[in-house]
Amino acid sequence: MKGALINVFLIAAVLLSPVKAFSAGTVKYMNVMSIYSDEKGAGLKSPEGVACDESRVVIADTANHRLLQYKLEDRTLTEVAEIVMPQVTYPVLVKLNSKSEIFALDGRQRRIARLSREGVFKGYVEPAGLPSPEAYVPKSFEIDKEDNIYILDVFSERVIILNPEGAYQSQIKFPKGHGFFSGIAVDFKGNVLLIDSINARVYSSAKGSEGFATLTESMKEQMRFPTGLTTDNRGRIYLMDRNGSRIIVVGQDGSFLGQMSELGWKEGLLNYPSQMCVNANGEVFVADTNNNRVQVFILLK
Amino acid sequence: MKLDLIRIRYSLLISLFLICALMISAPVSAQDKFRLKPGAKGEICLKCHEPFKEKLKARFVHTPVKIGECSGCHNPHTSPQGKLLAAVSARICVSCHKNMVPENARSVHQIVVEGNCGQCHDPHASDNKAVLVKEGNELCFECHKDMADKVKTARFKHKPVNENCMNCHNPHASGTLEALLKDDLPALCIKCHKTDNPAFARQHMNYPVAGSRCNSCHDSHGSNKPVIIFEDVHAPVAEKKCNQCHEEAGSQSPLATKKKGVELCRGCHAEMVDAAFSKNRIHWPLLDEDGCLNCHSAHAAKQKKLLAGPVIFVCGKCHADTVKLQQISKNNPKNPGLCKPVKEGDCISCHSPHSSDHMLLTEKPSMSFDVCNKCHDWKSHSTHPVGAKIIDPRNKNLSVDCISCHRACGTGNKPAMSQFETVTETCIQCHKELERR
Numbered sequence: 021m022k023g024a025l026i027n028v029f030l031i032a033a034v035l036l037s038p039v040k041a042f043s044a045g046t047v048k049y050m051n052v053m054s055i056y057s058d059e060k061g062a063g064l065k066s067p068e069g070v071a072c073d074e075s076r077v078v079i080a081d082t083a084n085h086r087l088l089q090y091k092l093e094d095r096t097l098t099e100v101a102e103i104v105m106p107q108v109t110y111p112v113l114v115k116l117n118s119k120s121e122i123f124a125l126d127g128r129q130r131r132i133a134r135l136s137r138e139g140v141f142k143g144y145v146e147p148a149g150l151p152s153p154e155a156y157v158p159k160s161f162e163i164d165k166e167d168n169i170y171i172l173d174v175f176s177e178r179v180i181i182l183n184p185e186g187a188y189q190s191q192i193k194f195p196k197g198h199g200f201f202s203g204i205a206v207d208f209k210g211n212v213l214l215i216d217s218i219n220a221r222v223y224s225s226a227k228g229s230e231g232f233a234t235l236t237e238s239m240k241e242q243m244r245f246p247t248g249l250t251t252d253n254r255g256r257i258y259l260m261d262r263n264g265s266r267i268i269v270v271g272q273d274g275s276f277l278g279q280m281s282e283l284g285w286k287e288g289l290l291n292y293p294s295q296m297c298v299n300a301n302g303e304v305f306v307a308d309t310n311n312n313r314v315q316v317f318i319l320l321k
Numbered sequence: 322m323k324l325d326l327i328r329i330r331y332s333l334l335i336s337l338f339l340i341c342a343l344m345i346s347a348p349v350s351a352q353d354k355f356r357l358k359p360g361a362k363g364e365i366c367l368k369c370h371e372p373f374k375e376k377l378k379a380r381f382v383h384t385p386v387k388i389g390e391c392s393g394c395h396n397p398h399t400s401p402q403g404k405l406l407a408a409v410s411a412r413i414c415v416s417c418h419k420n421m422v423p424e425n426a427r428s429v430h431q432i433v434v435e436g437n438c439g440q441c442h443d444p445h446a447s448d449n450k451a452v453l454v455k456e457g458n459e460l461c462f463e464c465h466k467d468m469a470d471k472v473k474t475a476r477f478k479h480k481p482v483n484e485n486c487m488n489c490h491n492p493h494a495s496g497t498l499e500a501l502l503k504d505d506l507p508a509l510c511i512k513c514h515k516t517d518n519p520a521f522a523r524q525h526m527n528y529p530v531a532g533s534r535c536n537s538c539h540d541s542h543g544s545n546k547p548v549i550i551f552e553d554v555h556a557p558v559a560e561k562k563c564n565q566c567h568e569e570a571g572s573q574s575p576l577a578t579k580k581k582g583v584e585l586c587r588g589c590h591a592e593m594v595d596a597a598f599s600k601n602r603i604h605w606p607l608l609d610e611d612g613c614l615n616c617h618s619a620h621a622a623k624q625k626k627l628l629a630g631p632v633i634f635v636c637g638k639c640h641a642d643t644v645k646l647q648q649i650s651k652n653n654p655k656n657p658g659l660c661k662p663v664k665e666g667d668c669i670s671c672h673s674p675h676s677s678d679h680m681l682l683t684e685k686p687s688m689s690f691d692v693c694n695k696c697h698d699w700k701s702h703s704t705h706p707v708g709a710k711i712i713d714p715r716n717k718n719l720s721v722d723c724i725s726c727h728r729a730c731g732t733g734n735k736p737a738m739s740q741f742e743t744v745t746e747t748c749i750q751c752h753k754e755l756e757r758r
Binding site for chain 2 (some may be wrong): 057083130157176177199200240245310
């Protein structure tokens with residue numbers, strides 16, 4: 021009964037909310053809905069993380085010190101589960117692996133927690149066999165399609181690659197002349213991508229390579245201070261320009277493809293977006309942090 | 322036949338080259354196009370500009386003036402430029418004085434960038450070398466007034482600075498160095514200061530600092546402290562306890578620090594570091610290998626709290642995008658009542674630079690009432706309903722507060738730190754009924 025009510029509520033929210041289609045460059049997208057609250061009506065507060073696949077969405081509801089997990093079916097969100105635990109009190113980034121496990125970076129402890137699909141704490145990702153383990157600070161992380169874990173270690177200026185169990189495999193040193201790396205992504209080919217916030221530049225390391233090269237020139241003209249990036253299954257790269265409140269899309273070769281959204285408070289607009297995810301159905305979820313919501317878009321092209 | 326064709330092609334190329342060369346050198350050779358009588362160069366001008374004859378008695382006369390090439394720079398008939406200049410003044414100068422700025426120069430003097438050559442040089446004549454309008458440091462101090470005060474009032478002076486700024490700086494540009502420096506540090510310093518002197522080693526606690534950057538401790542422009550050390554000195558440096566942070570002077574790597582990043586500083590500043598690490602959000606640079614040194618100087622600094630520069634400069638090293646907005650807001654005449662911390666570039670008036678429990682590293686829970694209240698009594702600021710109970714019509718998860726209309730770090734060219742261009746645009750965000758359709 022309760023689930024049915026939530027269904028009705030969410031479907032109504034989707035139907036009633038104004039659907040807008042936008043086009044910027046070669047990226048066409050449509051805002052379909054926003055997630056404002058949990059099933060009890062408690063509003064999201066500064067959500068910084070969102071992860072998704074084709075069947076669920078997990079939100080890091082940062083200032084509420086919790087994770088929220090939704091079931092996703094036919095563009096409808098149901099069965100909201102609240103995950104609150106002492107091991108993850110300030111989630112700022114969240115990812116899923118193919119085994120349905122949830123990984124969350126805790127901003128306060130700066131540790132990556134591994135949770136079961138049901139949200140049960142399984143332990144922290146502690147890189148076993150890591151060289152210089154004392155000089156390790158994870159700023160961001162990514163999980164590839166084989167469930168390998170890539171950690172952006174800002175202290176030792178390296179990307180650490182772990183196998184799905186968390187054992188150290190290899191590391192890639194940051195390139196020379198970089199600014200500050202805030203985000204990491206791995207595309208469908210296995211290339212590792214980094215975003216330099218200060219220089220608004222994307223770096224890439226081809227799968228198996230031992231170093232990074234610039235993928236884009238400085239994109240200061242298009243972005244203010246990008247802090248995160250993600251990719252879709254077509255190889256497009258989405259850059260979260262947090263200070264600029266927009267998403268910049270570039271191609272696999274680093275070419276500028278367009279901009280999604282801009283600063284604003286209304287549906288479809290963003291204010292300090294932090295993390296986004298794109299699933300295989302072309303559904304895009306954006307943690308619209310300073311608007312206290314997660315927005316859902318559909319890619320049209 | 323083939324040879325003729327080649328000859329014609331070459332002659333065409335040469336003609337084209339000559340035409341280009343003539344066009345480029347137009348200001349200098351403008352003399353010819355006025356078809357002046359032989360011996361008339363300059364003489365004609367001086368018939369009317371008689372007081373100018375006095376000027377020509379100066380010790381140093383600009384070569385074109387000396388040879389009477391007035392029309393090299395001026396058009397005697399008409400010109401869209403002031404003083405009948407044949408072109409924009411900078412372009413005239415560059416037509417002869419090429420390569421004043423090396424390609425891809427690391428630093429270029431602002432007035433050179435702006436092409437204001439006349440700010441330092443008299444285009445006609447002067448009693449100073451290089452036809453400078455003033456001699457020595459007096460010329461530099463015309464603009465660099467803060468530096469002038471500092472150099473003149475410092476208790477401990479640096480002799481080369483008081484003699485001539487040009488001892489260390491290039492006046493136009495520096496190809497590879499910052500701040501128009503003539504040579505990199507410490508090479509510039511050791512031209513005068515002998516590092517193989519035993520006294521030098523003694524003064525530096527026997528640490529091999531001959532290859533280090535002297536300006537990490539010493540203020541080359543003078544200081545109120547002996548040995549022209551910066552005003553704010555880190556306690557271990559003042560106490561000559563270098564080994565508190567560095568390996569022993571006699572060790573294999575004496576300049577290496579005993580620990581890396583914030584862990585080194587934690588040794589003495591444990592309370593501060595622990596407090597910073599107990600918050601929800603930490604300023605990430607604190608956690609990289611440089612740690613505290615991203616913003617602070619390790620040895621001595623001009624700024625208090627050993628900051629590596631004024632707050633706006635330190636923050637702007639990474640947050641140039643925000644500082645750019647702040648700068649535009651500061652210089653925007655539509656912003657006479659600009660928020661004081663924004664005007665002064667005092668970022669830490671609202672943000673906690675080390676860590677915070679709140680978004681944007683604000684001191685208080687929100688970048689709105691809690692922070693703005695420090696200076697603004699918002700209850701009397703406006704009759705518009707604001708507060709936690711007033712829901713923003715645009716977004717049900719937000720209440721109406723200061724940043725519903727304003728933006729805290731500056732909004733570029735928009736007035737009154739508004740998020741929007743006009744008052745109307747601000748109002749119709751929520752009051753749709755007022756929107757003109």
